[in-house]
Amino acid sequence: MSTATSATVITRMESMPGARPRRLPGFGAVLRAELGRSRRTATWGVPLAVVVFSLHALLVAHAARTADGWNDGVLPWLNPYPAAFALPMGALTGAMAAWRERRHRAGGTAWRAVSPALTVASRAAVLAASALVSQVLLLAPIVVDALVRGAGWGPWPQYLLFALVMWVSVTGASTWGLALGQWLGGVAVGLAPALALVWSAAGALHAEAPSWWARPWTWAIRPTLPLLEVHGNGVSLEAGSPVWDYPVAPGLLGSAGLCLLGVGAALLGGHRAAKALTGARRATLRAHLRAWTRADGSGLAESAEATPAPVPAPSAPNSVQSAPDAQALRPDHAVLAGRPNTSERDANASQGLPQVVLDALATPGSRSVFRAVALGLPWRLWLILTAVLLGLLALTQAAYSAAYALPLFTLAGAPIAAWVAGATAWRAQADAWRGLVLRARPATLTAATLAWVMLLLAAALIPTWAIAHLGAPLFPTDSELGGLGAPVYMFMVTPFVAFMLAALAHALAQVAGTAVTIVVGVGLFLMGLIIDGNEVLVATPLWRLAPWGWIQAAGTYPERWGYAALLSLTIGLAAFAVSAARGRAVAARQHE
Structure with a gap:
């Protein structure tokens, strides 16, 4: 249809008696769209x-009964919520x-006549x-x-x-997580909760300081x-404590500010994201044009030096091999047997791949699944996080002693390292998982991945444990510990x-996604x-x-180490079985 014809049709439609001028969507319409897009998400x-x-x-309060008050003193047991849980979860939701x-x-709204400020406002409202x-x-x-147990409304x-x-504080954390996500992208999914956790811990540490008003991290707790x-450390208040007289309004108003x-930072990020989305198509066209001109220039020059040898498509189940009877790739998908041409090197370098990975990808021939998994x-x-863990334990050991370094290792260092290693190992393979399951079975891929993770953890946790236990006897003379x-x-x-x-x-x-893993x-x-x-709770069946x-429980009560080891191995193998069984189902759907 020509331009003139299009203009005639539009003019005729607008001149019809029942026609109304199209209005821009208001806040209500944008809010309904945001609610629809947030269904079945981390929000x-x-x-x-x-x-x-x-x-x-509730379970801990009823089992321990270490505090007096309404419903077995459950309110003091909620202290970890503002001190470590609420703000990280809010920041994760926004990111x-x-x-x-x-x-x-x-959702396609970036190309519609919707103001970025209106979109951010509706997102903040959700x-x-x-x-x-x-x-x-x-x-x-x-x-x-409490009502069921007859304790009343309390x-x-x-x-x-x-x-x-907490509503005001968590909303603020969500808006800051949203702003970080708009400025930093997917990195904010892990960075925002981590920063919020540090913010919350610092607030709990300095909540009772005289200069709390100058420390914004204390305003929420x-x-x-x-x-x-x-108290800030979770200990119940004693009679006559000045904490009873702390006002609520200053901290509430500070959190609202x-x-x-955070909303302002999200608005700035929303304008930036809108500009990036509208210019994405233009940038993609420029990238394709540069790649095409390079292929016509330097790529053809190098093709005279190396004869293109089509490589068969690999299809071995347990290793990345070339099948002898496989069909050859099309001419436009042929792989040079010699070194890759300039356009391929530039494309790989633009993706930020390490040089060792580029060299391995450029080398033809078979490769075992164990080695192939390691490339991605x-x-x-992992090296950066290992250095941070070693440095943190070394500083704790030097500043304090093994009495502080060992609990830091057992309750934070080793478990967090294992959890982060497992989650990031899958995240590194998620985008290529559909192709990987065509090369090897999911059970083989998962086993190879976890094997590399355990090798990494062994290299990181053994020296970390050696640093943490300095000063603590390995073979005490106390007979109750059995000589160990x-x-x-x-x-x-x-x-x-x-x-x-x-x-x-x-x-x-793999199965539930990044947000569920973090939560x-x-x-x-x-x-x-x-x-x-807790010295009291660790002695109970809890x-x-x-x-x-x-x-930590095995170190406190040595007779538990065998039970803990056996149960840990059982749970780990069950998780491995779930990963192996759901591997192809995950590949068949769009993950995250």
Whole structure:
């Protein structure tokens, strides 16, 4: 259809009696679109993790009964929520929302006449609604349990005010996670919760400092201390403590101000993302044009030196080999037997691949699955994290002693290293998984991946354990320990717990996605810290519910090390079986 004809049709339609001028979508329409795109995403999945946290607090309160008050003193057991759980989950929700929109190209709305400010405002409203649902789901199980047990409504103004403070704080964390996701992309999915966790821990550490007003990280947790009847370290308040008189309004207003700043940062990121999306097509065309001109220039010149030899398509089940009877590739897919041409090298270099991977990819011939899997693993990231772990343990050992370094190793260092290694190993293979399952069986690929992960963990955790145990006796004279010290039992059970956590993280990342893996990891970390890090709770049967801290439990009670090792191995093998069984199903669907 010509331009003139199109203009005539449009003019005729607009001149019809029933025709109305098209209006730009308002806030209500954009909000409905945002609600539709957020269905079955982390925006509404994270609040379900809050329910699990609430049930866990109830279970610990009823089992321990170490605090007096309403419903077995459950309110003090909620202290880890503002101190380590709420803000990371809020930041994760915002970062996942930004990543979702980037991967799905904003659902097509970036090419419509919708203001970026309107889109960000509706997204922030949905995140605020998600944060409100989280606070409702946090308190609902506790209140229902109290009513069933006959404890009544309890101090309802107290816990409702706590929910208000946390709603504002979590909404602020969500907006900052959204802003980081818009500026940094997928990196923010892991970075935003980590920064929020550090922010929360620093707030709990300095919540009672006289200069708290100059430390924004204390504004979220300081108002909750008198409401939960605890100090910043989680210890119940004693009578006459000045913490009882802490006002709620200053911290609440400060958190609201941080939330508004987060919305402003998200608005700036929204304008930047809109410009990037509208220019993406133009950038893609320029990249294709440059590649085409390079192929016509230098590529043809080098083709005179090396004769193109078509390589058959590899199809071996257990190794990347060339089948003798396979069909040759088409001429445009032929692979040179010599060195790759300039355009191929430039294309690979633009993807940021390490030189060792480029050399391996350019070498023709067969390659075992074990070696092939190693090429795609995030070795650079793992080396950086290993150096950070070693440095942190060394600083703790030098500044304090093994009494602090060993718990840091058992409750944080080793479990976090195993969890991150398993999750990032899958993330590095996720994009290529559909092609990998055509080369080898999922069970073989998973086994090779976990084998490399365990080799990495052995290289990282053995020297870390050696640094952490300096100063602690390995062979004490106390006969009750059987001649072996706590560090020895920790060392013996560490490989089994590390395998369990790495396999679990790999299976969760593969089947459920990155957001679920982060949420479950944070939840397991808090359970291990609350139960296995508590001298009273670790002595109870509750220690079996906190596999994250089984290394610490084996060091505290050496007779448990065999049970912990056997159960860890069983859970790890079950997770491996799930990964192997679901491998082809995951390849058949669009992951994340």
